[in-house]
Amino acid sequence: MRYLSLGDTDDISASCHYLEIGGTGIVLDAGMDPNEDGYAAVPPFEALADRPVDHIIITHAHHDHLGALPVIVRKAPHATVHMSKATAMLADVLLPSSARLQKRRLREGSTSATPVFDTEQAEALSYLYEMHNLGADFDLDGLDTQGDVTGRFYHAGHVLGAVGVYMEADEWEEGEVLGAKKAARTLRVFYTSDTSVRPQTILQSAEYPEGPLDVLLLETTLGADPEAEETSRKEQERAFGEAIKRVIGRGGSVLVPVFALGRSQDVLAMIGRFKNRGLIPDETPVFTVGSMRGISAIYDQTRQSTPRLDPDFEVYGVEQRRLPRSEAQLQAAIAEGGIFVVTSGMLFERTPSHSLAQKMIEDEKHGVFFVGYSKEDSPGALLQEKAAAGEPITLHEERGPQTIRAEVARFRFSGHAHRRDLITIVEKTRPKKVVLVHGETEAKVWIKDNIEFFHPEVEVIIPEQGQELEL
Numbered sequence: 001m002r003y004l005s006l007g008d009t010d011d012i013s014a015s016c017h018y019l020e021i022g023g024t025g026i027v028l029d030a031g032m033d034p035n036e037d038g039y040a041a042v043p044p045f046e047a048l049a050d051r052p053v054d055h056i057i058i059t060h061a062h063h064d065h066l067g068a069l070p071v072i073v074r075k076a077p078h079a080t081v082h083m084s085k086a087t088a089m090l091a092d093v094l095l096p097s098s099a100r101l102q103k104r105r106l107r108e109g110s111t112s113a114t115p116v117f118d119t120e121q122a123e124a125l126s127y128l129y130e131m132h133n134l135g136a137d138f139d140l141d142g143l144d145t146q147g148d149v150t151g152r153f154y155h156a157g158h159v160l161g162a163v164g165v166y167m168e169a170d171e172w173e174e175g176e177v178l179g180a181k182k183a184a185r186t187l188r189v190f191y192t193s194d195t196s197v198r199p200q201t202i203l204q205s206a207e208y209p210e211g212p213l214d215v216l217l218l219e220t221t222l223g224a225d226p227e228a229e230e231t232s233r234k235e236q237e238r239a240f241g242e243a244i245k246r247v248i249g250r251g252g253s254v255l256v257p258v259f260a261l262g263r264s265q266d267v268l269a270m271i272g273r274f275k276n277r278g279l280i281p282d283e284t285p286v287f288t289v290g291s292m293r294g295i296s297a298i299y300d301q302t303r304q305s306t307p308r309l310d311p312d313f314e315v316y317g318v319e320q321r322r323l324p325r326s327e328a329q330l331q332a333a334i335a336e337g338g339i340f341v342v343t344s345g346m347l348f349e350r351t352p353s354h355s356l357a358q359k360m361i362e363d364e365k366h367g368v369f370f371v372g373y374s375k376e377d378s379p380g381a382l383l384q385e386k387a388a389a390g391e392p393i394t395l396h397e398e399r400g401p402q403t404i405r406a407e408v409a410r411f412r413f414s415g416h417a418h419r420r421d422l423i424t425i426v427e428k429t430r431p432k433k434v435v436l437v438h439g440e441t442e443a444k445v446w447i448k449d450n451i452e453f454f455h456p457e458v459e460v461i462i463p464e465q466g467q468e469l470e471l
């Protein structure tokens with residue numbers, strides 16, 4: 001089996017891996033780097049020019065796993081594209097929306113990169129998808145496949161539709177008779193992609209195949225985060241509820257910057273629970289926005305067919321209003337006291353959370369509560385730093401520096417396994433070799449050291465981008 005890393009290797013950017021297994025060529029994920037624009041954001045697919053690409057498997061609908069799918073499909077038009085039904089429903093919304101955003105950013109001058117696909121190309125893809133249920137075997141044979149190669153999806157817990165991919169292939173060996181080949185053994189590989197060992201607010205925890213495996217491709221997002229393993233979700237939810245209660249109680253408004261897929265639905269589910277328990281008044285208005293609303297609808301449509309903690313729970317069962325468009329209505333809504341669950345999660349410019357933050361941070365009545373990760377140097381990270389240091393912040397040049405008087409806090413709700421949990425995946429699946437992917441170098445080194453310490457029989461590999469490995 002051959003493995004080639006095409007995406008991120010020292011950071012969390014675009015996920016993309018290539019496997020040649022039993023003669024079949026498989027691309028695992030085709031993400032876009034959220035920190036780059038145009039073709040600079042796309043994995044180096046040219047490395048696949050002389051290799052077979054028979055199948056493309058998309059594990060979930062996050063941009064860093066799905067975003068470059070239209071580009072790889074152009075380069076490998078005969079490949080079959082596999083994903084879960086829920087991921088396909090999300091892709092139908094998210095890829096055209098990404099095409100529109102790329103076009104708009106070029107028009108507005110916020111990038112000079114030409115879009116890598118248009119709406120029409122994104123919409124046409126929808127007919128190509130082969131969708132599979134969890135636990136069902138599907139064929140991964142290719143043009144040069146020597147024996148059987150099959151795939152199987154496992155629930156990954158991370159966001160709606162997310163799967164880990166199990167692959168099994170006959171490995172062939174030269175026989176005694178010249179030219180004849182015989183099957184020697186079965187090769188077993190599992191790719192966790194982004195995975196959550198513990199349940200979140202809406203989704204059940206992930207499932208993994210029973211070992212032993214030959215190769216485990218393991219994500220390492222939280223590998224360098226000692227805090228995550230000491231954080232209890234229940235405790236964080238309680239503190240988050242109390243913080244919202246405090247702000248609403250003093251007549252303020254709460255801004256919760258979120259990512260459109262995953263965290264926003266979780267936050268809405270929590271707000272629903274807070275209201276049901278009487279922690280916050282039932283009539284407190286909740287505002288949501290844009291693509292998040294379409295994604296919430298897909299969460300609701302699939303609640304009976306995907307693994308849920310409570311299949312009766314509907315995101316739209318939590319009453320929501322559309323974020324007002326006019327400045328006057330927006331100011332009135334903030335003054336009235338409400339909860340604004342809006343994108344982007346890191347407060348990027350030209351997003352509703354960025355504009356609301358400017359309207360709210362100077363008033364001590366209000367609260368800005370982060371519920372996810374903010375990348376270093378993002379406006380979200382800057383606001384948390386400046387608030388802690390008691391320094392003013394400039395979110396918008398024209399507005400100039402603003403004094404932060406609002407309550408700024410961060411609550412930890414992750415859709416990723418923390419680092420001790422990642423080690424338990426290794427224990428459960430008992431691989432001979434582990435390839436560490438999707439994390440910063442520091443994270444991978446911690447995971448490597450710990451696997452090697454507790455399980456010296458396991459070989460741990462940290463691949464370089466473009467490096468081909470024979471596994």
Ligand SMILES: [Zn+2]
Binds near residue numbers: 060062065158194
């Ligand atoms: Zn993800």
